Amino acid sequence: MFKVDIPRRKSRQIKVGNVLIGGDAPIAVQTMTNTETCDVDATVAQIERAARAGADIVRVSIPTTEPAEAFGQIRKRSPVPLVTDIHFDYKIALRVAELGADCLRINPGNIGREDRIQAVVQSAKDHGIPIRIGVNAGSLEKDLQKKYGEPTPEALVESAMRHVEILDRLNFKDFKVSVKASEVFMAVEAYKLLAKQIEQPLHLGITEAGGFRSGAVKSAIGLGMLLAEGIGDTIRVSLAADPVEEVKVGFDILKSLHLRNKGVNIIACPSCSRQNFDVIATVNALEERLEDVNEHLDVAIIGCVVNGPGEAKEADLGVAGGEPNLFYIDGKPSHKVQSEDLVGELEKQIRARLERIRSGKEIPIKAV
Template sequence: MVDPYRPQRRQTRTIHVGDVPLGGDHPVVVQSMTNTDTRDAETTIAQIAALADAGAALVRCAVPDMKASEALRSIREASPVPIIADIHFDHKLALAALEAGVQGLRINPGNIGNEAKVDAVVSAAKAADAAIRIGVNSGSVEKELLAKFGGPTPEAMVESALKHVAMLEKRGFYETKISLKSSSVTHTVAAYRILAERVDYPLHIGVTEAGTLLSGSVKSAVGLGVLLYEGVGDTLRVSLTHDPVAEVGVAWQILRSLGLGERGPEIISCPTCGRTEIDLIPLAEEVEARLRTVDEVFTVAVMGCVVNGPGEAKEADIGIAGGRNKGIIFKKGEVVRTVRGRENLLPAFMEELDAFLAHRRGES
């Protein structure tokens, strides 16, 4: 049955970053950015693998100099997902990144020099079948537009993006996606709303410089949640001052909450109360950590009361509830195992979970 309250996606043209389609009827794509030194290929490759395991379908790498661009070849060859090179100002770095085989660029053509330099980059991107993201941040709006609009307003950001897009269209390039990011949630939402009325390119959405894990997650969930509910957004990044793997997890939770994408188990847990007789918070965090690399979609409950827990979470596929000196493991509200001792509860639960997954996978 189709959920009539599920957000209806805005229709855009479809582009590709490597083998990943963006826009059209394709699912919203989660991406992130490495925070390693790109020149350190081995460390960067390891982080890309971790991001891919967490559910990132695209990964962006900073390219501050030629040594970083040279490292991209081995990074791209080892990466399980397409790589986007983040370029600022120097068109030679863009050319070198494309030569290394990256599948996308994040670059604003108006910032890389004269017409000949723009021609060279666009021609190279066409030859490589690479996509280009026009990325406008509130802090990068051109001085003349700041003067015209009285600051980095949503209207100024949109006009800046359209100016860069026009430079690509003039050269017959349309494998383009656009982002408009501000640290202000309301400015970000307003800018994307305006842009969505002006173009049919896929949009990469995000709140830039959102903050630390808690504040950044909240700002991103509010801003991106509003846009996605309105059907705006074809790919997203949650920008956090934290391990980028956490960005991917938050992004998937945002999509899951709107019915726009599922990956891995959904964990439901009670908020604790005076009846709780077990240290529930670390237990829930341990279960979540153990399940981080599981792709299958199912529901796991972590409850703090052995009396009410199974009933309150009876829709969960598998669950755990702790009480004084014992715990229970249940499936669809039915108790399947009782465990004595707090120290035995998590190991016993993981045994049952492994058996549950093996059964779902047809391995038992």
């Protein structure tokens, strides 16, 4: 299969809990909870759903001391590492570090007094946790807004470098940085500039990207432009939608660029009047049935013989519509399937293949 190797920017590797970020580690997919953090059960349930969808890391907002205490309980129950999102209050950072935070998202330049900055950095060192510097075009410092007139890529990078320099001065190297903007080209340019200036991993995101459809498109374009140039070590797709959707879109972006494979990759035609079975209904039903699958497998679902045999030959499993529909296994025609049995047969064959992969008896032919 045609494939382009994308050389990755070499970044220093850090660890968020048990997840490696940067270096040669797979690009990690993150999301953020949107529950009330004090509602421990609801927050844990959302983290668990995101984790089941494949989230490597989840960020939790800690606006005041009350959610900081709730965080302690959330951390104990979370199946994935948690980044705590803190603004300004250094005491919250110290507390969540004690309670098991896997990363502190706090901008050192916003903490205030030097002794407080030092206390937070020392706490991160003592607990062995990294810091994320997060610069956002919407909350750029006033003097930078004045200097540049408006948010610009250079302004975002200058802001980020102020925080970086504080950590450098305190000899703290385990951090990652984001320079997010809702304007795609601004964010892309800012990340490109920053990538030349620091060795630390970059956390990519197009902030406030929008609702599910428009946000997914915007993120795919922005993140895609950077990832295709080898820039980016972890991503978050910001959507005004369920965090689970952010995770799914994140993996779809990585899958499209062959940067990370997770779950069944369905190759489906858009369908037309030539289709011999309902392609859209088949794809939707199958995606729903296979939400629990994390292993990679290419499955082609093509409505007729125009493109069916060609695509099915390139996939691990496939079906080409016809009279009868023809099922393909490892690129070879295998057996006929009635349209009404297609979803069931596809699921059965996929799960049987996955069982063999899990038991070590087989590797997927398109494994990368």
